[in-house]
Amino acid sequence: MSNTILIGAQWGDEGKGKVIDLLAEKSDYIVRFQGGNNAGHTVDLGGNKVVLHHIPSGILHRKTVCVIGNGVVLDLGAFFEEVEMLRRRGITVRGRLFVSDRAHIIFDYHRLIDQLREECQGRGKIGTTKRGIGPCYGDKVNRLGIRLCDLMNLNVFRERLKMVLKEKNAMLKKIYRHRPFSFTAMYRTYSQYRRRIAPFVRNTSLLLDQADRKRKRILFEGAQGTLLDVDHGTYPYVTSSNASAGGAIAGTGMSPRRISDVIGVVKAYTTRVGEGPFPTIFPPDLLSHIQTRGEEFGATTGRPRRCGWFDAVVVRHSILVNGLSKIVVMKLDVLDGLPKIKICVAYRYRGKRYKHFPADLEVLEHAQPVYQELPGWQTPTHEARRWGDLPMNARRYLRQLETILKVPIALVSVGSERSQTVSIDGTLW
Ligand code: IMP
Numbered sequence: 193m194s195n196t197i198l199i200g201a202q203w204g205d206e207g208k209g210k211v212i213d214l215l216a217e218k219s220d221y222i223v224r225f226q227g228g229n230n231a232g233h234t235v236d237l238g239g240n241k242v243v244l245h246h247i248p249s250g251i252l253h254r255k256t257v258c259v260i261g262n263g264v265v266l267d268l269g270a271f272f273e274e275v276e277m278l279r280r281r282g283i284t285v286r287g288r289l290f291v292s293d294r295a296h297i298i299f300d301y302h303r304l305i306d307q308l309r310e311e312c313q314g315r316g317k318i319g320t321t322k323r324g325i326g327p328c329y330g331d332k333v334n335r336l337g338i339r340l341c342d343l344m345n346l347n348v349f350r351e352r353l354k355m356v357l358k359e360k361n362a363m364l365k366k367i368y369r370h371r372p373f374s375f376t377a378m379y380r381t382y383s384q385y386r387r388r389i390a391p392f393v394r395n396t397s398l399l400l401d402q403a404d405r406k407r408k409r410i411l412f413e414g415a416q417g418t419l420l421d422v423d424h425g426t427y428p429y430v431t432s433s434n435a436s437a438g439g440a441i442a443g444t445g446m447s448p449r450r451i452s453d454v455i456g457v458v459k460a461y462t463t464r465v466g467e468g469p470f471p472t473i474f475p476p477d478l479l480s481h482i483q484t485r486g487e488e489f490g491a492t493t494g495r496p497r498r499c500g501w502f503d504a505v506v507v508r509h510s511i512l513v514n515g516l517s518k519i520v521v522m523k524l525d526v527l528d529g530l531p532k533i534k535i536c537v538a539y540r541y542r543g544k545r546y547k548h549f550p551a552d553l554e555v556l557e558h559a560q561p562v563y564q565e566l567p568g569w570q571t572p573t574h575e576a577r578r579w580g581d582l583p584m585n586a587r588r589y590l591r592q593l594e595t596i597l598k599v600p601i602a603l604v605s606v607g608s609e610r611s612q613t614v615s616i617d618g619t620l621w
Contacts, residue, residue: 341393
């Protein structure tokens with residue numbers, strides 16, 4: 193494995209944290225390239241669950257260098273809390289965790305505006321994590337953002353914060369009737385943050401270029417999932433960054449010519465947290481069974497995730513926009529014991545059959561899934577370690593997914609622990 197991008201191929205929460213943790217053994221650098229602390233990557237360390245929001249999950253491997261690229265938006269308070277949580281667990285980050293000087297900062301006004309907007313939207317709300325992600329990326333594109341390098345230079349920071357706060361305070365007052373933020377208090381807080389973040393700040397494009405020239409293996413860790421990508425997802429029910437493979441290029445400054453592989457992570461079924469269309473949702477009984485069995489509650493917000501059958505229309509779309517060469521299937525064990533398993537192979541709407549994922553929200557909201565049905569398996573899979581250990585019908589299910597998707601499955605996960613993994617082709621683990 194050389195330079196590899198690993199992304200979520202559904203609506204996020206596919207279990208990328210565990211896969212990154214496995215691949216970290218063969219990686220020298222692990223890089224986040226988009227999103228912020230809306231992400232929640234859970235890693236099971238011998239029964240101890242660690243949830244990381246900002247910092248790449250690779251930090252748990254002491255020899256890997258972790259990088260937060262320019263495409264990430266950083267909540268400094270949340271970042272320091274995570275560093276402190278790791279310190280309490282005996283994991284030091286100094287000298288092996290770096291943040292791009294071009295990364296944009298999430299400020300208190302971003303979080304507040306995210307919350308106020310969601311409250312005002314009523315039925316039209318996105319169901320965001322309320323971490324200020326959308327407003328921060330909005331400011332970036334509007335050229336009203338403040339980057340870490342701006343914070344490093346207090347002259348620049350003072351001027352930009354003054355200018356931005358003027359606009360934010362007017363907006364808070366006029367639209368939301370909310371009290372304004374004090375420039376003095378905010379300036380003081382961030383000047384203190386500045387001292388603490390300084391040792392982590394680097395030109396990370398240069399750092400990665402040097403690593404690549406030394407033939408170090410770089411793993412790009414996607415957050416959220418392709419269907420939440422601001423361009424390729426179910427807009428407007430998406431996050432505000434490019435969660436697909438393309439985001440790794442713009443979000444780090446690494447040339448596309450230096451990427452050798454793109455791997456997609458899927459669950460053996462589908463889940464979604466937040467609002468937006470979800471064609472293959474389970475009927476209520478099955479929904480609560482899978483929610484409980486699969487512990488389908490958001491790692492960041494604790495909200496229950498909607499769950500449904502594997503949607504091959506969704507994953508085909510991910511294969512297309514990411515160029516996936518391999519797929520990793522997570523949480524196969526959650527389907528143990530079901531009498532029948534369904535795979536959605538197309539949608540039907542107003543007499544038309546859709547094999548490729550449509551952009552039109554109306555089609556998505558009313559699409560009827562076209563299912564293939566397979567027999568389930570009644571034996572537990574969580575002890576399986578090799579292909580031959582899996583029940584015959586589980587193997588059939590996986591082979592059928594490969595046939596429909598035309599992409600090989602490299603790895604299957606049957607539990608949250610590292611050891612509960614079945615390597616299919618030996619290429620990843
Ligand atoms: P935001 O990223 O907080 O703006 O939220 C936008 C949408 O993305 C909402 O539907 C969120 O629930 C969803 N979302 C954001 N981060 C994640 C994640 O890490 N996993 C799953 N869904 C997410």
